[in-house]
Amino acid sequence: MLPSVMDYRAQARKRLPRLAFDYLDGGAEDGASLRRNVAAFGALEFVPEVLADVTDCQLQTTVLGAAAAMPAIVGPTGLNGLFWPDADVHLARAAHRAGLPFVLSTASTSLLEEVRAAGAGELWLQLYVQRDRRIAEHLMDRAWSSGYTALFLTVDVPVHGNRDHDKRNGFQLPLRPSGRLLLDLAAHPGWCWRMLRGGGPQLKNLAVSSNARENITEQASALSRQMDLALTWDDIDWLRRRWRGRIVIKGIQTLADARRAKARGVDGIVLSNHGGRQLECAPCPLEVLPEVAAELGQSLDVLVDGGVRRGSDIAKAAALGARAVLLGRAPLYGLAGRGPGGAGEVLAILRAELENTLRLLGRTRIGALDATAVRRRRAIFD
Numbered sequence: 001m002l003p004s005v006m007d008y009r010a011q012a013r014k015r016l017p018r019l020a021f022d023y024l025d026g027g028a029e030d031g032a033s034l035r036r037n038v039a040a041f042g043a044l045e046f047v048p049e050v051l052a053d054v055t056d057c058q059l060q061t062t063v064l065g066a067a068a069a070m071p072a073i074v075g076p077t078g079l080n081g082l083f084w085p086d087a088d089v090h091l092a093r094a095a096h097r098a099g100l101p102f103v104l105s106t107a108s109t110s111l112l113e114e115v116r117a118a119g120a121g122e123l124w125l126q127l128y129v130q131r132d133r134r135i136a137e138h139l140m141d142r143a144w145s146s147g148y149t150a151l152f153l154t155v156d157v158p159v160h161g162n163r164d165h166d167k168r169n170g171f172q173l174p175l176r177p178s179g180r181l182l183l184d185l186a187a188h189p190g191w192c193w194r195m196l197r198g199g200g201p202q203l204k205n206l207a208v209s210s211n212a213r214e215n216i217t218e219q220a221s222a223l224s225r226q227m228d229l230a231l232t233w234d235d236i237d238w239l240r241r242r243w244r245g246r247i248v249i250k251g252i253q254t255l256a257d258a259r260r261a262k263a264r265g266v267d268g269i270v271l272s273n274h275g276g277r278q279l280e281c282a283p284c285p286l287e288v289l290p291e292v293a294a295e296l297g298q299s300l301d302v303l304v305d306g307g308v309r310r311g312s313d314i315a316k317a318a319a320l321g322a323r324a325v326l327l328g329r330a331p332l333y334g335l336a337g338r339g340p341g342g343a344g345e346v347l348a349i350l351r352a353e354l355e356n357t358l359r360l361l362g363r364t365r366i367g368a369l370d371a372t373a374v375r376r377r378r379a380i381f382d
């Protein structure tokens, strides 16, 4: 086991070709949203209480009514097969062994049925709605009959974010072979071998749902071209009619939109700027969290994501009112850096760090963390 999530990131950087690592790690345009997501955690300091009996330490909670061993969920990420064959199956297993729910992306590279067959933990489906609504309807039907109990509608991707690194690396869709790309691949024979052995990643769920295309780049390109740009709040009613389980809107960025979500009667929201991968200079979710949680936290589950790299980050988000955080890149660093075991190791590290933070803070229950446990760092040295 490596010491920290960022050590797994360094390992992932070595093992992946640049085009895959930058796709995993990078943000939109100049990376301002991405950097701020991470920096926002560093701008907070804890307010510890000493000489509190910290013998017992309880991290468990509930999210959308489901048990979670700590206030964290393995969030949806697409094209995971670029990092390891059968990545979604491995990630779901790691989440379930850690006692955490797992959200499968619409752009997953494993069938949702395969992921279900891999374990008995809590599974939720993330939905991208394409113009042909039958694709989403088919996905929802399959997910419900496979025991997926919540739907995360992602609303911050009407169009794909502008990612310079993907263009620079030739990760444009469709993929265009270049000298640079071939050199990159030649420098990572282990990755190439794994991809060849696994038959290359496919957006399997969409292929089944839409009877679509041949290779992953064409499929991903089609997914992004065919996104329903006309999706509005009224479509939440369509989802309600089609989906019997819980509904969460992922990608809320302001209090005003959080209020709209509540008015539509959803079960939860994820404050998120898609890990800084979509709108550049978007609001930082952690900064929006306190006002949203204060006003709406009693009516629905307020989740947050972006920039969680330490267990102490989870404690800070919980203190500011988040029911849980979504983990995006962190488990992927584990998987890409050290294979299937690495994803579980990252989750174990985050858990151990969270427990350590709680004890050092003098708190013994995650539910007892509130805004008195953190404050903005004073800027006396700035």
Ligand code: FNR
Pocket: 023, 024, 025, 037, 075, 076, 077, 078, 079, 105, 106, 107, 126, 154, 250, 272, 273, 274, 275, 276, 277, 305, 306, 307, 308, 326, 327, 328, 329, 330
């Ligand atoms: C994502 N994210 C994402 N979100 C979503 O709703 N559907 C998806 O298919 C994807 N795909 C995806 C791929 C990759 C490689 C990353 C890194 C992220 C966004 C993800 O769910 C989450 O919002 C962010 O990743 C959270 O930020 P951190 O934890 O990565 O900093």
